[in-house]
Amino acid sequence: MDKRISLLPRLSEKSYGLSQNRVYVIDVDKSANKLSIKRAVEESFDVKVFSVNLTNIAGKAKRSSSKNGRRIAKGKDKDVKKAYVTLKESYSLPFFDAIEEEDKKSEKVQAEIEKQQQKEEKKTNRLAVRRKKVSKEEK
Numbered sequence: 001m002d003k004r005i006s007l008l009p010r011l012s013e014k015s016y017g018l019s020q021n022r023v024y025v026i027d028v029d030k031s032a033n034k035l036s037i038k039r040a041v042e043e044s045f046d047v048k049v050f051s052v053n054l055t056n057i058a059g060k061a062k063r064s065s066s067k068n069g070r071r072i073a074k075g076k077d078k079d080v081k082k083a084y085v086t087l088k089e090s091y092s093l094p095f096f097d098a099i100e101e102e103d104k105k106s107e108k109v110q111a112e113i114e115k116q117q118q119k120e121e122k123k124t125n126r127l128a129v130r131r132k133k134v135s136k137e138e139k
Helices: 013-019 034-045 094-138
Strands: 023-028 049-057 061-065 071-076 080-087
Touching: 013 023, 013 094, 023 034, 034 049, 034 080
Parallel strands: none
Antiparallel strands: 023 080, 049 080, 061 071
């Protein structure tokens, strides 16, 4: 039986924070179990999974109403099953690589800006010292 599981990564601030500890949050099918999720992640991303924790999230109730206050439509969001996949040491998933690269680039740019500011401060300090020397000599 060749059953495919759709693995949809959750890209949020919380999941980014968890990824620093090798825990990745993935939306999976409601019928998926821990073992099938583990196998699917290992096959899809060439990693070794340490553990899988599951949680079911019930869909939020939604209501719409008209101008006179009558409810026109009732409904709810889709129910979701989330898998918290913990990877073994030295493994990671490429979900947040672009964000991490962008952070590194911004850190480099910020360091260059700080160097330029320090150089400019040194120049202004030198000029101020020279001006003081010239003004003392004139007196």
